[in-house]
Structure formats: C-alpha cells, structure tokens
Amino acid sequence: MILLPCPNCGPRDEGEFTYGGPQRQLPSLDGQSGTDDWLKALFHPQNPRGPMVELWYHASGCEAWIEVTRDTGTHEIIDVATNRLRDDKQ
Amino acid sequence: MGYSGFSLLKHAVTGNRRWPDVLAEPEMRASYDIVIIGGGGHGLATAHYLTSNHGITNVAVVEAGWIGGGNTARNTTIVRSDYLLNASFQLKHFALKLWSDLTQDLNFNVMYEPRGYVDLAHSDGELEHFTLRANAMQLRGADAAILTGDSLQQRVPELDLSGAKRFPVAGALVQEAGGVVRHDAVAWGFAQNAAAAGIHIFQNCPAISFDIDAGRIIAVTTPKGRIACKQVLISVAGSSSEVAQMAGVDLPLTTINVQALVTEPVKPALDTVVNYNAGLSYVSQTSKGEFVLGGATDGYASFARRGSFERIEDVLARAVQMFPFLSRLRLMRHWSGSADIPMDGNAIMGRTPIDGLMINAGWGYAGFKATPAVGWCMANLLATGDMPDLVAPFALERFANGAEQDDAGIGPYPWLH
Structure with missing residues (x-):
C-alpha cells in the first residue's frame, strides 16, 4: 500500500492514481539521435533497486501528472513534484 | 539419494529422523x-x-x-499452453509434454495434475478472440475447446453464472491438458x-x-x-x-511486484483452474484443500516483495464473482514475488x-x-x-x-x- 503525497491534494491512496512508469529522457528530435538512442529510450527503462523518479497521474483527484521519487526496494516516498512546482523552485 | 517404497518404509520405522540431506554442501572448485x-x-x-x-x-x-x-x-x-503467438505457444506446449512425464523422469513426485484450465471471456468480442486462440491451438495440435452456457456450467458446476453481473461470463476457453504442478x-x-x-x-x-x-x-x-x-x-x-x-x-526490463493468496483449507470443492479475465483473478484448490488465488501485477515498479491491499481486494472481489462461497473463507497467507517484465x-x-x-x-x-x-x-x-x-x-x-x-x-x- 502506497500513500502518495500529492502536491495539490495531500496524501492519497495509490488507488486514486494511474501509473505512468519510470521517468525517461527522449532523444533529441534534431536528427542527430541514432537507432541505439531510440532503442534505449523506448525499450530500456531505468530499473534500479532504490530511488527512482517516476510518473503518476492523479486520475481521481487533481488530474495532474506528478513526479514521484520513490525507493523501489522499500516503497519509501522521497520527493514529489509537479512541473509547475519544479519551475517555481528554479 | 533416491526414493523407493522400501526407503520410505525404512525411514518410517525410524520416525523419519534419519533422512540424509537432499542437497549436500559441496566444496567449490576453482573452475x-x-x-x-x-x-x-x-x-x-x-x-x-x-x-x-x-x-x-x-x-x-x-x-x-x-x-x-x-x-x-x-x-x-498453474501450467498451460493456451497462447496465440506461435513462439509463445510452442515453448509452453513442449513444456506441457515434459510436465506430463516429469515425475517419472526425476523419480520425484511433482504432482502434475491435468485438471483443465478454464479461461473466462466476459463479452462476445472477447469470446471471439478466445475462439481465434482455441483454433490456433488446435491447428498446432493442442487440445482446446470453447464452452458456453450449460456446457460451461457442467464443466465447472461451482461457477456462478446466475443473475446480472457487472462482467457477465460469455463463455470460456478450456484446455484440459492444463492444470497444476507442485x-x-x-x-x-x-x-x-x-x-x-x-x-x-x-x-x-x-x-x-x-x-x-x-x-x-x-x-x-x-x-x-x-x-x-x-x-x-x-x-x-x-x-x-x-x-x-x-x-x-x-x-x-521493469521489475514489478506480484502477489498470491491462500485461504484456509476446506473440503474439495473445485477440481479445475479458473481464470477471470475482466481484471485478472485465477483460482484453484490445492490437494490440501486451500484455495490459491492470484491476480495481475501490483502495477508499478517494485523490488519490495511486499504487496498492497489494493490488489488483494481486487483479486478477491473477482474471485467472489465466480465463486460466491469463497467470501466465507479466511485468508491464511499471502506473499509476493518480483517479476521482471519487458515492454x-x-x-x-x-x-x-x-x-x-x-x-x-x-x-x-x-x-x-x-x-x-x-x-x-x-x-x-x-x-x-x-x-x-x-x-x-x-x-x-x-x-x-x-x-x-x-x-x-x-x-x-x-x-x-
């Protein structure tokens, strides 16, 4: 059971969210990215035992995509952010 | 160490206290x-x-x-080979052949029981797709049947097909060679x-x-x-x-948690393996009498081998749709494993x-x-x-x-x- 601290709504049960998978970096679209870059980006998600940034969609709440830093070995939530919160911090 | 009727009898006489270790701890070689x-x-x-x-x-x-x-x-x-794609089917079909002789090959009772695997479809569209899969299996030489209505009820008498359901059962793909192995x-x-x-x-x-x-x-x-x-x-x-x-x-790969659950043991009530497909819930009864239930993954990356109640509730809700009598049983144990899944x-x-x-x-x-x-x-x-x-x-x-x-x-x- 994961209690996700949604930045907009507060702590909410995992059942309110849709999982969006590990965060990934897409290759640039300037024509410089090769087949290997796209292969890695599309098929090789990060899969660490430990802290990982991932995306959750708060479907039954604020309907925002949330970046959650979670330890995959313990389910401990280390950090949460939304795009807007992150931009405000910078 | 081999097993025979004689060795069982011999060790029974001494109260089963003198069995040697099945696996010795060998000395590791350098290469x-x-x-x-x-x-x-x-x-x-x-x-x-x-x-x-x-x-x-x-x-x-x-x-x-x-x-x-x-x-x-x-x-x-659960063992079965009801796959649509040729590569997936062929490997598991070969496995089923090996399962059927494995107890003799190993001189170790793995208790392969071909009780049949019943895969429920919940709409006409899904049943169409299951029929495609059954036909593909038959063309490749496996047994597969599509059962609906009374014939499905006869095959699994305990299955609740009555009343208006959120996900009614349209029929099932049945593979009789499927079953369970200890x-x-x-x-x-x-x-x-x-x-x-x-x-x-x-x-x-x-x-x-x-x-x-x-x-x-x-x-x-x-x-x-x-x-x-x-x-x-x-x-x-x-x-x-x-x-x-x-x-x-x-x-x-992404590593994801998967859970399984076991109820208290009761008298034999279900002699086959049944899978609910509107959200997964697969149910069978062990020879000891416990009902074993499993479902889909927990739905997010995890190495924790520790599941969430979300999925347990999900699996049980579906199991009770199939077999309402399960609601009166207590869960005895539940556990998880880490599954590695590619795209x-x-x-x-x-x-x-x-x-x-x-x-x-x-x-x-x-x-x-x-x-x-x-x-x-x-x-x-x-x-x-x-x-x-x-x-x-x-x-x-x-x-x-x-x-x-x-x-x-x-x-x-x-x-x-």
Missing part, C-alpha cells in the same frame, strides 16, 4: 565449464538437462537465497537429480561480479570464491537487471553481447509453466552452441529489429502485462 546463476526452477532444470541430455556435469549453480525460496515456489502452480517439488526434484549427477549447487551464494576479458566472460566471483568458467547463464527473474548490469549488459511482456532468452554469457529473463509472472522446456532448450544452447528453434524468437535483439512478441497486445506498459 567449472558452466556457471548457472540462479537456483530457481529454470536454472535447476537447465542443470538437470545438461547432465541428463548432454552428459555435462562440470557445472555450478549459485543461488543467492535457498532452493525453493524464489519465484518458483511463489507462483500459483511448484516447490519442481525445484527440489531438478536440484536433487542435478546434484546426484555431480553438479554442484551452492545456496546462499550470490554472484557478486563478473570478469570479462576481450568481450568474453571468464569468471564469476561469489562470497565462496572466484569461479573461472567458459559459459555463464543468468536466470534470476526479478534480479535480472541488477545481475546483467554487473556484466555491463542493459536489459529492457512486450514476453521472455528474453539466448545470447548477450558478451561472449559466453547467456540470459534467461523477462518471464514476468508467466515463467513457471515453461520451466522444463526452458531448462531443456537452454541446456541445449549451452552444450552445443546451437540456438534451439523454440528459443530463437525470444532473442534480446528482437527489440532492436522490431520482432516483439506481445501476446496480450498490451503495448509498451510492462506493469500492465
């Missing part, structure tokens, strides 16, 4: 021809077939935990036979690092010492990413970019049924260097050349497979 990392069903089956099919015994199996402590003994014991006996049977033939099995002995020279694997280091070797097979399920990473091989939800088997380093991974929560076939084929690959036809479609390169094997047609969401 082996082949090191198998992972003493689960797949790894041990590979070890067994290396000796029984190829006469190769200079083999070490290193297991981080204990034999029968991993996913081999955490699944819900999963821990599979691990022990393979381990015992491999050990008796001279293969060394080391428990509580994880691989820590690899030595690679000019793109070729030359040694594996463990807490018990360094093992020089010619070939290595990685067969470690949920830990595949981590172990392959030690050799610099990046596998396309197309199918296994990754064969060679890696490192010479001599073989991989068997990506089985997710669908690997148990394939155990003997995987062992047979990987042993063949390790012993002869020839890629078995049954394994070739599962190559790591398939993601690069666009030959994915997505049976469920789910797409690039490992946590939904």
